[in-house]
Amino acid sequence: MICEGTSTTNDSRLLIKNQSNILCNNLDKMVGKGEFDVRSHIANCTLDIITDLIFNLHPLGKEATKCLKVLHGFTNKMIKDRSELYLENRKKSSNNKDEDEESRGKKKLAFLDTLLDKLHEGEIDQTMLREEVDTFMFEGHDTTLAGISWTLYFIAAYPDVQKKLQKEIDNFYGENEEPTLTNLKKLIYLECVIKEVQRLYPSVAVMGRLAAEDFKVGPYEVKKGTSISIMISALHRDPKNFPDPDRFDPDRFLTEDRNIHPYAFIPFSAGPRNCIGQRFAMIEEKVVLSRIIQRFNLETTQKREELEPSLELVLRPLNGIRLKFTHR
Numbered sequence: 001m002i003c004e005g006t007s008t009t010n011d012s013r014l015l016i017k018n019q020s021n022i023l024c025n026n027l028d029k030m031v032g033k034g035e036f037d038v039r040s041h042i043a044n045c046t047l048d049i050i051t052d053l054i055f056n057l058h059p060l061g062k063e064a065t066k067c068l069k070v071l072h073g074f075t076n077k078m079i080k081d082r083s084e085l086y087l088e089n090r091k092k093s094s095n096n097k098d099e100d101e102e103s104r105g106k107k108k109l110a111f112l113d114t115l116l117d118k119l120h121e122g123e124i125d126q127t128m129l130r131e132e133v134d135t136f137m138f139e140g141h142d143t144t145l146a147g148i149s150w151t152l153y154f155i156a157a158y159p160d161v162q163k164k165l166q167k168e169i170d171n172f173y174g175e176n177e178e179p180t181l182t183n184l185k186k187l188i189y190l191e192c193v194i195k196e197v198q199r200l201y202p203s204v205a206v207m208g209r210l211a212a213e214d215f216k217v218g219p220y221e222v223k224k225g226t227s228i229s230i231m232i233s234a235l236h237r238d239p240k241n242f243p244d245p246d247r248f249d250p251d252r253f254l255t256e257d258r259n260i261h262p263y264a265f266i267p268f269s270a271g272p273r274n275c276i277g278q279r280f281a282m283i284e285e286k287v288v289l290s291r292i293i294q295r296f297n298l299e300t301t302q303k304r305e306e307l308e309p310s311l312e313l314v315l316r317p318l319n320g321i322r323l324k325f326t327h328r
């Protein structure tokens, strides 16, 4: 779905770019207004990105903010609207017999169209379709909102890190007009900062699993059927893998040769049910953050101990992320 080389990926890049521009234009209006909680601005951006990705119906993205509380009603309406368009397109394509498979594929812009294909082929039913959409709406919006907001805090609170990022990002946009999947890999330091923030404040801080069989963890016997909570946030602060674990130090991720266990750092989970949106999430965070850093200087008077992480479905800063924006 969100794979390199598909038309969906190219469109995703485009929609992230457009939404980042809208976000930066809105942040422009906050310059000169002192510190404010940045999260509602980021929430509008990440919600529009995910609704665009799923439905490709941008104006309804706005409606989503109001309707999230009645998620199913909202999802059903979006599905109904997109289904009508999908059926219309299908009719047009079957009338146009000359249209080849490739050009038909290119018209499939929304993730939901792929699911509608499966529905019409009888592989899934209406309920399964809605569940998939709900999962994507939640997993693909709140997680990136948290990730981007926490990262902006650390960029504001650590001016030396901000300077290094500005240098990398100025060079990047000096060389490239547009971010692409390939050139985004050059934003190495930004990636380290994003990872270090996910280490300290993982968007998904705890996961639940049911033991499928008996097994042992250290001295503990776990019986089949036991429900298990995996504390990602605690795992990420194990001093064996991350010395001085509470210190914010993006450079830890610069050195690839550190001999840590492959499951010591798992912000996107690991194994068969890991996050299928992780590549998309990294692209989204890189594009949105790099655009902000390119345009603004960030400051904060908030101390780290005032942030009060709150363990809900995602890890939220209870007191908000209060930042001051000035133009560079």
Ligand code: HEM
Pocket: 135, 136, 139, 140, 141, 143, 144, 147, 202, 203, 204, 206, 207, 208, 266, 267, 268, 269, 272, 273, 274, 275, 276, 277, 278, 280, 281
């Ligand atoms: C910083 C951003 C993100 C983080 C940290 C994150 C993290 C995770 C984690 C830890 C899980 C496993 C949860 C569990 O098993 O209980 C998960 C699952 C999932 N994520 Fe993400 N995610 C992010 C962004 C996204 C995005 C952008 C999308 C969609 C575009 C997405 C789609 C999904 C889906 C569909 C699942 C369920 C996979 C399954 O159950 O097989 N995620 N994510």
